[in-house]
Amino acid sequence: MKAGDACPCGSGRRYAECCGRLHEKGENAPTAEALMRSRYSAFVLGLADYLLATWHASTRPAELDLSDETGTKWLGLDVKRHQQQDAQHAIVEFVARYRVAGRGHRLHETSRFVREDGRWFYLDGDIDPGSSAA
Known part of the structure; x- marks a missing residue:
């Protein structure tokens, strides 16, 4: 992705000024929402190491193989809610839209995040039962 391209997370900012700072420069996400947006962009760009x-x-898989994602076309992200629960915990509810083999899907998840040593981490999430093929 070129630095001047729009960020895949839908922030309206350029990639270099948005998720690119976290992906390429190793900056810490200032909020759980910023981390969630950067993780969405990492899925779009196939950045398994960043994910x-x-x-x-405590919940990280031993490895993450995104090779099955090569047929996935990510279409957009809509952050529904970002709630700071306390200084170390937050939730972010989002809908991610994508296509696989021409068929539309939506992932509606409420994700939990925890902050340790000043860094936000994805903990886990609950997928809305309404998430399915569009």
Whole structure:
């Protein structure tokens, strides 16, 4: 992705000024929402190492193979809610739209995040039962 391209997370900012700072420069996300947006962009760009690095150690898989995602076309992200529960915990509810083999899908998830040593991590999430093929 070129630095001047629009960020995949839908912030309206350029990638270099948005998720690119976290992906390429190693900056910490200032909020759980910023981390969630950067993780969405990492899925779009196939950045498995970044996804693993931002996943909390207690729930992180041993490896993440995104090769099955090559047929996925990510269409957009809509952040529905960002709620700071306390200084160390937050939730972010979002809908991510995508296509696989021409068929539309939506993932509606409420994700939990935890902050440790000043860094936000994805902990886990609940997928809305209404998430399915569009």
